[in-house]
Amino acid sequence: MEPESVKRFREYLRIKTVHPKPEYWECADFLVAQAKEIGVEHQIIEPVKGKPIVVLKLAGSDPSLKSILLNSHTDVVPVYEEKWNYPPFGAERVLMDNGEYHIYARGAQDMKVTGSCYLEALREIKASGKQLLRNVYAMFVPDEEIGGEDGMGAFVKTQEFKDMNGGFDIDEGGPSPNTTTYSFSEERTLCWVKFTARGNTGHGSQFIEATAIEKILPVIYKLMEIRDESVAELSKFGEAKALQQGHFTSVNLTKLEGGKQANVVPAEYVATFDIRITPDVDCHEFYTMLENLAKENDVELEYIKRGLVNVITDLPDTDPFMIAFNDACKRQGINRVPMIMPGITDARYIREAGIPAIGINPMFNHKLLAHDHDEHIIESEYLRAIKFYVDMIESMGSVSSS
Ligand SMILES: CSCC[C@H](NC=O)C(=O)O
Ligand SMILES: [Zn+2]
Numbered sequence: 060m061e062p063e064s065v066k067r068f069r070e071y072l073r074i075k076t077v078h079p080k081p082e083y084w085e086c087a088d089f090l091v092a093q094a095k096e097i098g099v100e101h102q103i104i105e106p107v108k109g110k111p112i113v114v115l116k117l118a119g120s121d122p123s124l125k126s127i128l129l130n131s132h133t134d135v136v137p138v139y140e141e142k143w144n145y146p147p148f149g150a151e152r153v154l155m156d157n158g159e160y161h162i163y164a165r166g167a168q169d170m171k172v173t174g175s176c177y178l179e180a181l182r183e184i185k186a187s188g189k190q191l192l193r194n195v196y197a198m199f200v201p202d203e204e205i206g207g208e209d210g211m212g213a214f215v216k217t218q219e220f221k222d223m224n225g226g227f228d229i230d231e232g233g234p235s236p237n238t239t240t241y242s243f244s245e246e247r248t249l250c251w252v253k254f255t256a257r258g259n260t261g262h263g264s265q266f267i268e269a270t271a272i273e274k275i276l277p278v279i280y281k282l283m284e285i286r287d288e289s290v291a292e293l294s295k296f297g298e299a300k301a302l303q304q305g306h307f308t309s310v311n312l313t314k315l316e317g318g319k320q321a322n323v324v325p326a327e328y329v330a331t332f333d334i335r336i337t338p339d340v341d342c343h344e345f346y347t348m349l350e351n352l353a354k355e356n357d358v359e360l361e362y363i364k365r366g367l368v369n370v371i372t373d374l375p376d377t378d379p380f381m382i383a384f385n386d387a388c389k390r391q392g393i394n395r396v397p398m399i400m401p402g403i404t405d406a407r408y409i410r411e412a413g414i415p416a417i418g419i420n421p422m423f424n425h426k427l428l429a430h431d432h433d434e435h436i437i438e439s440e441y442l443r444a445i446k447f448y449v450d451m452i453e454s455m456g457s458v459s460s461s
């Protein structure tokens with residue numbers, strides 16, 4: 060028998076909130092219907108037209124206290140459909156040889172599973188008739204996968220967000236490949252940067268000076284050197300490599316453009332990099348280094364997107380919210396290990412707004428398939444995750460001081 064919570068999760072997965080044209084209103088309709096069924100208030104905020112944010116509220120008995128926020132994004136990244144063994148928006152429930160059911164869909168891990176856990180946990184708590192002390196808000200926001208400027212970035216600036224009076228945010232994490240759970244209270248800083256070199260052109264048989272290629276190559280070499288250094292440092296950690304990656308700056312040359320024909324020396328060459336700066340270094344110093352590198356080589360630099368601040372959540376274990384958080388983890392058999400988020404998430408906007416945020420995903424034994432083909436989750440782990448969130452929400456929502 061398929062649990063009702065799984066049916067609802069699969070319904071959420073079937074909504075094509077996929078870039079570049081996510082069906083945000085279909086998604087909002089689904090979430091509003093959920094709120095009505097669960098019996099909690101909801102609100103739709105649209106700080107940017109066509110990008111609705113849906114917020115569900117589990118009302119606490121003392122609304123003057125700071126609230127607990129549960130954040131999730133509704134959008135998902137595109138798919139290479141031909142590479143999937145199951146339709147990416149079919150949300151098929153497949154019985155595996157080991158007796159486990161898998162649910163296949165884009166967003167199954169990243170991160171509709173978490174959004175569904177919030178919905179199911181609110182449903183359970185509401186149905187139990189218990190009233191918590193603090194307001195709890197589940198937020199469903201668009202556009203995280205494209206930077207979140209029009210989603211959480213815009214939302215945190217609204218009066219509606221301020222009125223929620225958030226005291227602590229539970230946010231996005233990743234499932235664990237084993238039974239250790241990662242928790243994220245800091246992220247690397249995103250830097251997408253494009254270098255354009257211009258130079259002399261002419262016949263491909265000649266020794267032409269000051270070509271675009273000669274200018275761009277030292278820039279590429281230098282950045283690849285930084286990449287090599289990170290790889291070398293990271294490899295020293297052996298098995299613990301994945302856990303440590305956030306302490307190193309990652310560099311990837313993601314686009315290289317230029318040249319028209321084999322015998323024409325290119326007049327222009329463009330190199331685009333996806334760089335993630337570790338919070339262990341000052342991002343402004345890193346930017347100065349990039350700018351100097353460009354200047355020294357007569358290359359133009361343009362930031363496509365970059366972070367300018369990097370706020371981390373650093374609460375002591377004696378903080379009442381942390382006590383409640385850790386207690387719930389312990390009760391649910393979650394062995395929490397801190398890690399720096401390798402990518403960027405909407406939690407950064409919440410931290411910048413002055414609210415502590417921790418990203419977590421309590422599911423065990425999953426291959427990380429965010430943004431990958433055949434993204435799926437193990438049903439029994441989803442069901443266990445719901446229990447985790449029920450406990451976590453009740454625990455955090457009952458914190459009396461702070
Ligand atoms: C600039 S938006 C990119 C956001 C994305 N976040 C999760 O995958 C990431 O690449 O980290
Ligand atoms: Zn995500």
Ligand SMILES: [Zn+2]
Nearest residue numbers: 169204429430
């Ligand atoms: Zn993602």
